Amino acid sequence: MRSSIFSPMTQRRTVFFVSDGTGITAQMLGHSLLTQFEGVSFNHVTLPFVDSTDKAQECVARIDAEARAGNGQPIVFSTLVNNDVRDAIRQANALCLDFFERFIDPLEAELGLKSTHTIGRSHGAFDKPEYQRRIEAVNFAVAHDDGASDRELDDADVILVGVSRSGKTPTCLYLALQLGVRAANYPLIPEDFERGHIPQVLRPYRAKLYGLTIAPDRLREIRHSRRPHSKYADPENCRYEVEQAEALMRREGVRWLDSTAKSIEEISTTIMREMRIERHVY
Amino acid sequence: MRSSIFSPMTQRRTVFFVSDGTGITAQMLGHSLLTQFEGVSFNHVTLPFVDSTDKAQECVARIDAEARAGNGQPIVFSTLVNNDVRDAIRQANALCLDFFERFIDPLEAELGLKSTHTIGRSHGAFDKPEYQRRIEAVNFAVAHDDGASDRELDDADVILVGVSRSGKTPTCLYLALQLGVRAANYPLIPEDFERGHIPQVLRPYRAKLYGLTIAPDRLREIRHSRRPHSKYADPENCRYEVEQAEALMRREGVRWLDSTAKSIEEISTTIMREMRIERHVY
Numbered sequence: 001m002r003s004s005i006f007s008p009m010t011q012r013r014t015v016f017f018v019s020d021g022t023g024i025t026a027q028m029l030g031h032s033l034l035t036q037f038e039g040v041s042f043n044h045v046t047l048p049f050v051d052s053t054d055k056a057q058e059c060v061a062r063i064d065a066e067a068r069a070g071n072g073q074p075i076v077f078s079t080l081v082n083n084d085v086r087d088a089i090r091q092a093n094a095l096c097l098d099f100f101e102r103f104i105d106p107l108e109a110e111l112g113l114k115s116t117h118t119i120g121r122s123h124g125a126f127d128k129p130e131y132q133r134r135i136e137a138v139n140f141a142v143a144h145d146d147g148a149s150d151r152e153l154d155d156a157d158v159i160l161v162g163v164s165r166s167g168k169t170p171t172c173l174y175l176a177l178q179l180g181v182r183a184a185n186y187p188l189i190p191e192d193f194e195r196g197h198i199p200q201v202l203r204p205y206r207a208k209l210y211g212l213t214i215a216p217d218r219l220r221e222i223r224h225s226r227r228p229h230s231k232y233a234d235p236e237n238c239r240y241e242v243e244q245a246e247a248l249m250r251r252e253g254v255r256w257l258d259s260t261a262k263s264i265e266e267i268s269t270t271i272m273r274e275m276r277i278e279r280h281v282y
Numbered sequence: 283m284r285s286s287i288f289s290p291m292t293q294r295r296t297v298f299f300v301s302d303g304t305g306i307t308a309q310m311l312g313h314s315l316l317t318q319f320e321g322v323s324f325n326h327v328t329l330p331f332v333d334s335t336d337k338a339q340e341c342v343a344r345i346d347a348e349a350r351a352g353n354g355q356p357i358v359f360s361t362l363v364n365n366d367v368r369d370a371i372r373q374a375n376a377l378c379l380d381f382f383e384r385f386i387d388p389l390e391a392e393l394g395l396k397s398t399h400t401i402g403r404s405h406g407a408f409d410k411p412e413y414q415r416r417i418e419a420v421n422f423a424v425a426h427d428d429g430a431s432d433r434e435l436d437d438a439d440v441i442l443v444g445v446s447r448s449g450k451t452p453t454c455l456y457l458a459l460q461l462g463v464r465a466a467n468y469p470l471i472p473e474d475f476e477r478g479h480i481p482q483v484l485r486p487y488r489a490k491l492y493g494l495t496i497a498p499d500r501l502r503e504i505r506h507s508r509r510p511h512s513k514y515a516d517p518e519n520c521r522y523e524v525e526q527a528e529a530l531m532r533r534e535g536v537r538w539l540d541s542t543a544k545s546i547e548e549i550s551t552t553i554m555r556e557m558r559i560e561r562h563v564y
Contacts, residue, residue: 011393022551025314028404031564032307032361033385035403037395046561048551075392079314095392102384103315110357110377111293113319121317122310123547131545138452145424170420173455177546263413264459265405269304269330279328282313 012071014043016063018078018089020119023048029099030077043071050080051119056088063092081117130180130281137176137183137280144184145169150201153184157277159205160185161198161249162212163241164232165222167259167267171212174264179272180281193244198252210271211249211256216242218260293322294353298329298345300360300371302401305330311381312359325353332362333401338370345374363399412462412563419458419465419562426466427451432483435466439559441487442467443480443531444494445523446514447504449541449549453494456546461554462562475526480534492553493531493538498524500542 015034017026023046034042045066047059066074074094080086081100090096104115125131143149144156146169153159158175160168160183168185175181192199202209216239223233231237249256255274259267272279297316299308305328316324327348329341348356356376362368363382372378386397425431426438428451435441440457442450442465450467457463474481484491498521505515513519531538537556541549554561 011395013393022547024547024551025310027561027564028307028310029381029385032404033382033389036363036382036386036397036400037389037393038398039395040393044561044564046551048555073392075389081318095388097385097388099311100315100318103379104318106377106379107315107319107357110355111295111319111322113293113321115318116320118318120548122314123545125543125545125548134546135452138455142424142427142451142455169424170417170459173420173424173459177452177455177459263406264416265304265306266402269306269328273330279309279326282309282326 011040012043013040014045014066014071014074016059016066016074016076016094017044017046018050018059018076018080019046019048020051020080020082020085021048021121022123023079024123026077026079026099029079030075030097033077050085050089051082053084053088056085059089060092063094067093079122081115081119081121083117133180134177134281137180138173140182140184141172141176145172147186147199153201153205153208155182156184156205156208157182158210158271158275159183159202159208160210160212160271161188161202161254162256162259163188163214163219163245165219165226166212166214166245167264168212170264171259171267171271174268175271179268179279181272181277181279188241188245188248190241190244193241193248196248196251198248198254206252206254208275209252209254210275211245211254212259212267213242213246213249213256214258215260294325295322296325296327296348296353296356298327298341298348298356298358298360298376300329300332300341300358300362302333302362302364302367303330303403304405305361306405308359308361308381311361312357312379315359332367332371333364335366335370338367341371342374345376349375361404363397363401363403365399415462416459416563419462420455422464422466423454423458427454429468429481435483435487435490437464438466438487438490439464440492440553440557441465441484441490442492442494442553443470443484443536444538444541445470445496445501445527447501447508448494448496448527449546450494452546453541453549453553456550457553461550463554463559470523470527470530472523472526475523475530478530478533480530480536488534488536490557491534491536492557493527493536494541494549495524495528495531495538496540497542 017023019026076094076096078098172183172185175183220235220238299305301308358376358378360380454465454467457465502517502520
C-alpha cells in the first residue's frame with residue numbers, strides 16, 4: 001500500500017453552546033472538552049440568552065437545520081437551569097450535554113438542599129460588591145499600567161516588574177478583570193540597571209513586587225514585530241536587558257517567573273499561588 | 283411555635299478546585315453550580331498544576347484534613363485528563379465531581395474517536411496563533427482606550443462610544459482579553475453635543491460604532507465616587523450628557539445598549555451578537 005501525502009478526510013461537526021445567560025460557561029466547558037479531540041474540525045455557534053421555551057424552539061430549528069446540512073450530528077453544550085427549556089432543547093437532533101443536569105443532582109443530595117434554578121447567576125451583575133471590585137481593579141490596573149502612576153500603590157495587591165514586553169500589561173489586566181486583583185506594573189529600564197537598584201518609588205513596596213522575565217530570543221521577536229530594526233529590538237540589547245533585569249531582581253530578592261512559554265492564565269495562577277493572593281471574585 | 287428572628291445556622295462547606303492546569307475551568311464550572319445554592323457558606327481552595335499521582339496524594343491529604351476539621355464533607359470540582367491522577371483524587375473523603383469524566387465518554391462515542399488526554403489544553407499557550415491574537419487584541423485595546431489614538435482604526439472589529447464612565451474601558455478589555463476582539467473606544471464629550479455629530483475621526487468607521495448608555499442616577503453615583511462634588515458628577519450634568527449622547531446616537535444611526543444593570547460579560551455577549559462579530563479565540 002502506498003502511503004498517501006494527503007491527510008484522511010477531516011470529520012466536521014457543528015457545536016452549539018446554548019445558555020440562558022451569556023453562554024460563557026457553556027463555551028468554556030465545551031471548549032475544554034473539544035480540545036481533547038484531534039482530527040475533527042469544529043464549527044462553533046453560541047446561542048445566548050435562551051430563557052424561554054419559545055426561544056428554545058427557535059434554537060432547535062436552527063440545530064436541526066444544521067443536522068440536515070450533512071455535517072454529521074451536531075453537538076450541544078448547554079447550561080440551562082430551567083427544566084422546561086432544557087427539555088425543549090433536548091428535542092433537537094443532536095448530542096445534548098447539559099452541564100447543570102449532570103451535576104445539580106449529586107450536589108443537591110450532598111448539601112441536602114434544592115437548587116434555586118436562578119438564571120444568570122454566573123456572569124450577571126447580580127452580586128454588586130463583587131462585581132464592583134472587578135471594575136475597580138480594572139480601573140486600578142489601567143491607571144497603574146507601565147509605571148503611569150505612583151499614587152495609591154498602597155492599595156496594590158501585587159506590582160509586576162520586568163523589561164518592556166515581558167508580559168506585564170496583559171497579566172495585570174487579566175488579574176484585574178477576571179480575578180479582581182489590584183495589579184500595578186512598572187517597567188525595568190536601562191537607567192535602573194545603571195543605578196543598580198529597583199526604582200526608588202517601589203522600595204516601600206518590596207513585599208508586593210513580582211518579576212516577569214522572558215527568553216531574549218522571544219523578546220527580540222516581539223519587539224521586532226513592533227519596532228523593526230530598532231535598537232530596542234536588537235538581539236544584543238534584548239540579551240543585555242534580560243540579563244540585567246534578572247541580576248537586579250536576584251540582588252533585590254524579587255521573586256520572578258519566566259513568561260516565555262506560559263499563557264496569561266498560567267502566569268496569573270502562578271503569581272496568585274506564590275504571592276498567596278486570594279481570588280476575590282468568581 | 284415562636285418564629286425566631288435568627289436565621290438558621292448557615293451550613294459551611296470547603297470547596298476544592300483541582301486541576302492539572304490552571305484550575306480556571308474547574309473554578310468557573312464549580313462556581314456556576316454553587317451559585318444555584320443559597321444558605322451555604324462556601325470556602326474556596328484552588329489546587330492548580332496537579333499533574334502527577336504524587337501531587338494528587340498531597341491534595342488528598344489536604345482535603346482529608348479539611349474533612350476532619352468538622353465543616354462537613356468537602357466538595358471537589360476537578361478537571362483532570364489523566365485517569366491515574368483522577369483515581370488518586372477520588373480516594374479523598376469528599377464528594378468528587380470531575381468534569382472530564384462525565385462528558386468525555388459520550389463525546390468519544392459520538393465522534394468515534396479516543397480523546398488525547400493532553401494536559402493544559404484549555405488555558406495553556408499551546409495554540410500560538412490564537413494566543414497571539416489575544417495578546418495583540420489587548421495591545422490594541424490599551425492603545426485605543428478613551429480615544430487615545432486614531433491610528434489603525436481600520437483594524438478595529440468594533441469601536442465603542444459613550445459618555446465618560448458608561449463602561450467602555452472594561453468592556454473593550456474584556457472583548458480583547460477573553461474573546462480576541464480588537465475593540466477601540468471613544469468618549470462622547472460636551473463638544474460633540476454642541477457640534478451635534480460624532481467625532482470627525484470616527485465618520486469613516488460608522489459601521490463599526492456601537493454605543494453604551496447608562497441611567498443618569500447610576501452615572502452620577504460612579505462619577506461621584508471618583509470626583510466628589512464636581513460638575514462632572516453633578517446630577518443635572520449627568521442627565522444632560524446621557525440625553526445628549528442618546529440623541530446623538532439616535533440621529534447618527536448608532537446602535538446602543540443600556541449598561542446600567544448589565545455585567546461586562548452580558549454587554550460583550552450582546553455586542554458580539556448585534557454586531558455579528560465572531561469570537562476569535564476560546
